[in-house]
Amino acid sequence: MTITTFLQHLAPMRLLTRGAGYLAESRIPAIAQPLIRAFIRQHGIDLSDALRSTPSEYHSFNDFFTRQLHPEARPLDKADWVSPADGIVTQVGTIEATQLIHAKGQRYSASTLLADPALAHYLEGGHFTTVYLSPRDYHRVHMPCAGRLLSMCYVPGKFYSVRPDIVQAIDGLLARNERLICWFQHPRCGIFVMVLVGAAIVGSIHTTWHGVVNPAGKRRIKRWWYRDENPSLCFEQGDEMGHFQLGSTVVVLMPKAAVSWGETWQVNGAVKQGQAQTRMHA
Structure with a gap:
């Protein structure tokens, strides 16, 4: 265990996250502007594509982020x-019949990640990929394809950092975090399925x-079902579906189908939102 991983277990991550959240929401220029400008430098x-x-056009750090x-x-x-999303591809693989997702050097169960064994079973033999959004990346998340929202489930959990080296060091981290x-x-x-994984300081x-799905103090699993044909719940490929306040990770689990990964879609490779991921064979 590295010293960084050891500190993840010791640090009061929930308290640190809450404190960082208060600072990030501050609209006081004397607080917000130094934070924004220091972050840009670091x-x-x-900002040319924003x-x-x-920096002065942003009213808080979260507004900027x-x-x-x-x-x-x-x-x-x-x-x-x-x-x-923009980020680094940290995992690409298949969802095995054992319902285990392979991560580098470890495994964790799809049913635990999704908090639903039956729906995880439905995705057996399918494909998954994980994109890590570093602090410098664009942090809005978009639809990888067209889709109609069926349900949403909030799962409370830990606030470990999702830096790739820490994910590899802590067993099942993505299935343990909020x-x-x-x-x-x-x-x-x-x-x-799209899984948005929270992390330290998110x-x-x-x-x-x-809107905001995980307000402070809500520490239980909560589900929402969307069974109607509300047009506002139907998304086209590329539509924005959400965002993180500070960095995190997106896991996409795709149904069983014959796919080939895009040429630039490689583990440890950088990707941009909208970049070709897979092409499905007829």
Whole structure:
């Protein structure tokens, strides 16, 4: 165990996350602007593709961190599935018949990750990928394909960092952290899932249809079902579906189908939102 991993177990991550959330929401310029400018310097962030391109246009750190981009900044590739976010691909693989997802050097169960053994069983033989959003990345999450929202499940959990080295060091970390699980119906190939995994210093997870999903003090599993044909719950490929306040990870679980990964879709490779992920064979 490295010293960084050891500190993850010792540090009061929930308290630190809550404190960071208060600072990140502050709209006092004397607090917000130094935080924003220091973050830009530390991570070398380029605001040229953002709708608001100067730090002074942002009213809080979270306002800056969840910044929107120009519509043309992330064109969609012509593909059946595209990346839901900017980030690093940390895992690509299949959901095995044992309902275990392979991670580098470890395994963790799809049923635990999804908090639903029956729905995990439905995805046996399917495919999954994990995208890590580093602090410098664009932090809005978009639809990898078209889909209609079926259900959403909030699962409370730990607040470990989701840095790739720490994910590899702590068994089943993604299935232990706080997360939001969203089930969608694909127009042609069945149900697919997007899991938004919270992490250290992530103040909240926000969806376009619900707003903030994990308000402070709610420490129990909660489910929502969307059974009607509400047009607002039907999404096109590339539509925004949510965002993180501070960095985290997105796991996409796809139904069983013959797919080939895009040429640039490699573990440890950088991807942009809208970049071709897979192409499905007829």
